[in-house]
Amino acid sequence: MKKKVLIGMSGGVDSTVTAVLLQKEGYEVEGVYMKLHNKPGYHEENWKKVQRVADYLGIKVHFYDLSKEFNNEVYTYFIESYKEGLTPNPCVMCNRTIKFGKMVEFADSIGAEHIATGHYIQCDGEFIYAADDPNKDQSYFLCEVRKEVLPRLIFPLGTWVKEDVKAYAARIEVLKDFATQKESSEICFVENTYDEVLARHMNIDIPGETVDTEGNVVGTHKGYMHYTIGKRRGFFVNGAHEPHFVLDIRPETNQIIVGTREKLEVNAFKVKQINLFEDLTEFDCQVKVRYRTRAVPCHVKIEEGKASVVLSEPVFGLAKGQAAAFYDGKRLLGGGLIC
Ligand SMILES: Nc1ncnc2c1ncn2[C@@H]1O[C@H](COP(=O)(O)OP(=O)(O)OP(=O)(O)O)[C@@H](O)[C@H]1O
Numbered sequence: 001m002k003k004k005v006l007i008g009m010s011g012g013v014d015s016t017v018t019a020v021l022l023q024k025e026g027y028e029v030e031g032v033y034m035k036l037h038n039k040p041g042y043h044e045e046n047w048k049k050v051q052r053v054a055d056y057l058g059i060k061v062h063f064y065d066l067s068k069e070f071n072n073e074v075y076t077y078f079i080e081s082y083k084e085g086l087t088p089n090p091c092v093m094c095n096r097t098i099k100f101g102k103m104v105e106f107a108d109s110i111g112a113e114h115i116a117t118g119h120y121i122q123c124d125g126e127f128i129y130a131a132d133d134p135n136k137d138q139s140y141f142l143c144e145v146r147k148e149v150l151p152r153l154i155f156p157l158g159t160w161v162k163e164d165v166k167a168y169a170a171r172i173e174v175l176k177d178f179a180t181q182k183e184s185s186e187i188c189f190v191e192n193t194y195d196e197v198l199a200r201h202m203n204i205d206i207p208g209e210t211v212d213t214e215g216n217v218v219g220t221h222k223g224y225m226h227y228t229i230g231k232r233r234g235f236f237v238n239g240a241h242e243p244h245f246v247l248d249i250r251p252e253t254n255q256i257i258v259g260t261r262e263k264l265e266v267n268a269f270k271v272k273q274i275n276l277f278e279d280l281t282e283f284d285c286q287v288k289v290r291y292r293t294r295a296v297p298c299h300v301k302i303e304e305g306k307a308s309v310v311l312s313e314p315v316f317g318l319a320k321g322q323a324a325a326f327y328d329g330k331r332l333l334g335g336g337l338i339c
Pocket of ligand 1: 007008009010011012013014015016032033034035036099116117118119183184188
């Protein structure tokens, strides 16, 4: 009997090509489109595309409304994090709870042993590995995924480059336009900027004090939720000759702490909500502290659910709330949230 795979189909070129490839490989393919939020017009358009692919492949596709779950697990966390002066990573949370959480439960309900997506990642059933194409690699966003689901995951695009994925779609007459459509933005529910999303829920324009590391008031800012650590624009510092960066955010007093670039340097930090694919308590590895950055060698020690990370070279602009992903070369060991 053919093995059944459930594919997360977004209407984008990556998941479309994923579906074509897995059907060619001999899997019995079903697709699911998850409605995650209420961006006007967004779902109607994507669902139509998913149906078009389904017609072409002759497969069954499901429309699954997970907007309530997404709101509870991802969207609220996003809003609350900014309120607390943190920099959230909604994609990391979505991958844990929705894409490789609720979608896996859905796969169970239709008797699908495997779950596939168009993520640029590799997985051997035990570990996740960075994609061959370093520019597209998305493994960082899976550092909080539960270990138990790994044996069921398939990522056919982990060895592909995006241009080849587009070229593949372009060669199929009915899927031609998938190759040229606009690529999705980084956070699916953010249309333009994250402040716009926050402003729908609260007043974020409350001017406050800009303070230096000694506690002196040196200027003004637009409201602490407009800033993330490392940001260097959008606030005022009296008589500053050098560029100043946001070093810390104090929601209680609506203050931002600013300083020159060398003050952004961090050599050690802590990580909570640790999720590891291997039983490790003390180890050397490399850590990525944000998505588009190089992994830095470090030593990690885990005690009472928190990891102490000591870096062998400094990083600049470490934002609390962001994910820290631990790697052994291309192999993802797991990760957690910077605290
Ligand atoms: N709303 C959704 N419903 C079902 N699966 C989804 C949805 N959004 C994303 N996915 C799955 O997660 C994968 C990675 O999502 P991401 O948002 O990074 O999309 P992407 O790289 O633009 O891929 P695509 O070209 O398939 O949209 C997608 O390839 C798809 O398999």
